[in-house]
Amino acid sequence: MLSKRSLVGIRLNFQTLAVLFFMLVGVSAYAADPAVASSDEAIAAGKTVFNANCKQCHKLDQKNVGPALRGVTDRQSIAWAKSFIKNSQAVIASGDAYATALYKEYSNTVMPSHEFLSDGDLDNLLSYIEHGDKVDPAAAAAGDAAASAGDGAAAAGSGIPNEYLSIILGVLVFVLVLILIVLGLIVTVLTKYINKQDLPEEDKEFVSQKTDFGKILKSDAVIILVTALVVAFTAKTAIDGLYSVGVQQGYAPAQPIAFSHALHAGQYEIACQYCHTGVEIGKSANIPSANICMNCHTHIQNVGGKEGISPEIQKIYNAVDNNQPIEWVRVHNLPDLAYFNHAQHVAVGGVECQTCHGPIQEMEVVGQHSTLTMGWCIDCHRQTEIATEGNVYYDKLVQLHSTSKDALKVKDIGGLECAKCHY
Ligand code: HEC
Ligand code: HEC
Ligand code: HEC
Ligand code: HEC
Ligand code: HEC
Ligand code: HEC
Structure with missing residues (x-):
């Protein structure tokens, strides 16, 4: 017969065993897989989360608004990274030395909390951060070379650029003047030589006659x-x-806030689409509302870690507090009779913003780079090949077109038809 006491003992032993068992499982799981998953699916899923929530401030291998992220799980534990991403302020408030130092290094810029991210999201994020988009330096250099070769070809296609024409003309004029001087010298030498000879009177007169x-x-x-x-x-x-x-090329009006594309899109490489949200999905690119500015400027109140609020940034706060939109002055403006669609050009056509708008990422103040005349639209439609690759929509057309020697251009799909651009 078992006594009550031994029953309790067995139960206790059973409990200890269970606890021990789970501890073992835990430890072995920890010991077996401390690394971040590197499967392609995890990386791809992580990239999506990253682009939606982190890209505006972080890059993987370069410092941006926040630090370069790759290697964070070497610097700190995975658990630390997860809790920092979820709520960085809580980690800093807990007195974590690394976090406090980092926060100070980034002039007390508050990283927004991401409590809404699931544990799965965080795992994928870390996979992307540690294993995603690895740059192979050789390939990158080759890509650059190819891109600049492409630029050269584009320039050749559109004739000799203006600045070269002026240089060529200058050189031509210079050569002509040189020839004139040499000819003049030859004439004087020859005249001197002939005058020394014994010539009949009329020939002498002919030689020494002056040009009138x-x-x-x-x-x-x-x-x-x-x-x-x-x-x-x-x-x-x-x-x-x-x-x-009516052509406004070069028009660069002063704006109500000294907003610099050179700083935001250039130095900090914030993607155009982050602010111009419509550009891949609709007709209009959209000018960002003050709320989009506030995603960062709630925290960034001044440049270079200066104390106080910059007067230019104060204007954003005023707009938000008074619920008044910022009155940006419109730079580009087609007449109402013309229809232009950004998504068609950017998302479908794959045309870069800079092709039409110039080097915006270098502009302190935005100016109109192209003429925006009908001739400008038409010229490009005559010359530009359609990016048909990987777009099933065009497969049939490409097949039909394959008998022609020329590549499929925008003009071949109706890019010169009046009604495509005019209401
Ligand atoms: C508004 C800008 C901003 C956004 C958005 C942002 N971060 Fe940060 N992040 C920072 C700053 C600034 C720091 C530096 C620490 C600080 O100031 O709190 C930082 C620090 C970090 C660190 C610590 C890096 C290290 O080297 O130890 C990690 C990890 C991190 N961020 C991940 C993320 C992830 C993942 C996302 C998206 C889910 C994200 N951040 C979104 C600004 C941002
Ligand atoms: C941080 C937000 C932000 C980013 C990033 C950004 N822009 Fe802008 N953009 C603005 C604001 C605000 C304006 C209106 C004020 C102005 O004209 O400077 C503007 C104006 C423009 C205009 C002129 C619009 C008009 O009135 O006709 C063009 C073109 C433009 N941006 C292109 C770009 C391109 C190309 C990029 C990427 C290289 C880019 N922007 C990145 C905020 C942004
Ligand atoms: C993704 C983050 C981000 C967004 C969105 C953003 N900014 Fe900024 N902004 C910055 C950073 C980073 C700086 C530079 C801080 C530094 O240099 O220390 C800055 C600096 C500025 C400055 C310079 C202040 C000065 O005194 O020179 C102005 C003005 C400004 N931003 C206006 C805007 C406006 C207007 C918008 C919305 C259209 C906007 N920003 C959106 C990140 C952002
Ligand atoms: C094929 C030429 C072309 C390309 C490529 C292009 N744009 Fe535009 N963009 C225009 C024209 C034309 C207008 C004037 C539209 C109007 O007045 O209806 C314009 C206007 C704008 C405006 C003013 C607001 C609006 O929507 O009218 C912004 C902002 C802008 N573009 C940003 C961008 C950005 C960012 C990109 C790249 C992602 C880009 N654009 C690519 C031709 C282009
Ligand atoms: C830098 C070159 C470029 C410039 C400049 C340009 N476009 Fe285009 N456009 C394209 C390309 C490329 C496509 C083809 C996109 C596609 O694959 O559907 C296109 C397509 C179009 C289409 C659709 C044509 C069709 O048959 O489906 C319209 C409409 C159009 N553009 C209007 C304009 C207008 C209006 C302007 C001037 C304000 C303009 N484009 C300037 C390159 C350009
Ligand atoms: C690729 C787009 C495109 C096509 C195709 C096109 N246009 Fe235009 N057209 C424009 C744009 C953009 C403007 C406005 C440019 C400006 O004001 O300089 C314009 C302006 C005009 C104007 C001048 C209106 C004014 O008030 O100055 C007339 C007229 C015109 N187009 C007629 C035509 C006719 C006729 C056709 C067909 C043979 C045609 N367009 C085809 C884009 C196009």
């Missing part, structure tokens, strides 16, 4: 030539002037 410039200037040929030049020049100026009516 006055007579040449008054000749019909010169008068006609000069008049023709003046008329042609005036006409060209007038026609150029007429063509440029």
Whole structure:
């Protein structure tokens, strides 16, 4: 017969065993897999979460608004990284030395909390951070070379650029002047030489006769030539002037807030799409509302870690507090009769923003880079090949077109039809 006491003993032993068992499982799991998963699915899923929540402030291998992230699980434990991502302020408040130092290093910039991320999301995120988008330096250099070769080809395709034309003209004029000087020298040398010879009187007169410039200037040929030049020049100026009516190339109005693309899109490499949210999905690119600015400027109140609030950033706060939109001055503006769609060009056509807008990421103040005339649209549609690769929509067209020698251009899909651009 078992006594009550021994029953309790067995139960106790059973409990200890169970606890021991679970501890063992825990330890072995920890010992077996301390690393971050590197499967392609995990990395891809992590990239999506990263692009949606972290990309505006972080890069994997470079410092941005926040630190370069790769290697964070070497610097700290996975558990630390997860809790920091979920709520960095809580980790800092707990007195964690590493976190406090980092926070100070980044001039007390608050990283938003991400409590909504599931544990799975966090695992995927870390997979992407540690194993995603590894750059192979050789491949990157090759890519750059290919891109610049492409630029060169594009320039060649659109004729000789203006600045080269001026240089070529300058060189030509210089060469002409040189030839004139050399010819002049030859003439003087020859005249001297001939004068030394014994020549008959009439030949001597012929050799030493002076050119009469006055007579040449008054000749019909010169008068006609000069008049023709003046008329042609005036006409060209007038026609150029007429063509440029309503063309606002170079227009760069002052904006209500000294917002710099050079700083945001250039130095901090914030993606254009982060602010211009419509550009891949709709007709209009959209100008960001003050709320988008506040994603960062709730925390970033001044440049370079200066104390206090920058007066320019104060203007964002005023707009938000008073619920008044910031009155940005519109730079690009097509007349109402023309229809232009960003998604068609950026998402489907794969045209870079810079092709039409110029090097925005270098501009302190945005200016209009292209003419935005009908001729500009049409020229590009005549020259640009359609990015058909990987787009099933075009498979049939490409097949039909394959008998022609030319590549499929925008003009071949109706890019020159009036109704495509005019309502
Ligand atoms: C608004 C900008 C911002 C966003 C968005 C942001 N972070 Fe941060 N992050 C920072 C800053 C700034 C720091 C430096 C520490 C600090 O100031 O709190 C940081 C630090 C970190 C660190 C510590 C890095 C290290 O080297 O130890 C990790 C990890 C991190 N962020 C991950 C993420 C992840 C993952 C996301 C997206 C889910 C994210 N962050 C979104 C600004 C941001
Ligand atoms: C942080 C937010 C932000 C980012 C990132 C950003 N922009 Fe802007 N962009 C703005 C704001 C605000 C304006 C309106 C004020 C101005 O014109 O400077 C603007 C204006 C423009 C305009 C002129 C719009 C008009 O009125 O016609 C163009 C073109 C433009 N951005 C292109 C780009 C491109 C290309 C990139 C990426 C290289 C980019 N932007 C990145 C916020 C941003
Ligand atoms: C993804 C983060 C982010 C977003 C979104 C963002 N900014 Fe900034 N902004 C920054 C950073 C980073 C700095 C530079 C801080 C530094 O240099 O210390 C900055 C600096 C500035 C400055 C310079 C302040 C000064 O005194 O020179 C202005 C002005 C500014 N931003 C306006 C805006 C406006 C307007 C928007 C919205 C259209 C916006 N920012 C959106 C990150 C952002
Ligand atoms: C094929 C040429 C082209 C490309 C590529 C292009 N844009 Fe534009 N963009 C225009 C034209 C034309 C307008 C004027 C549209 C109008 O007035 O209706 C414009 C206007 C804008 C505006 C002013 C607001 C609006 O939607 O009218 C912004 C902001 C802008 N573009 C940003 C961008 C960004 C960011 C990209 C790249 C992701 C880009 N654009 C790519 C031609 C282009
Ligand atoms: C830098 C070159 C470029 C410029 C400049 C340009 N486009 Fe385009 N456009 C394209 C490309 C590439 C496509 C083809 C996209 C696709 O695959 O559907 C296209 C397609 C179009 C289409 C659809 C044509 C069709 O048959 O489906 C319209 C409409 C259009 N563009 C209007 C304009 C207008 C209006 C302008 C001037 C304000 C303009 N584009 C300037 C490159 C350009
Ligand atoms: C690829 C787009 C595109 C196509 C195709 C196109 N247009 Fe245009 N057109 C424009 C744009 C953009 C403007 C406005 C440019 C400006 O104001 O300089 C314009 C302006 C005009 C204007 C001048 C209106 C004014 O007030 O100055 C006329 C007229 C016109 N187009 C007629 C036509 C006709 C006719 C066709 C067909 C043969 C045609 N367009 C095809 C884009 C296009």
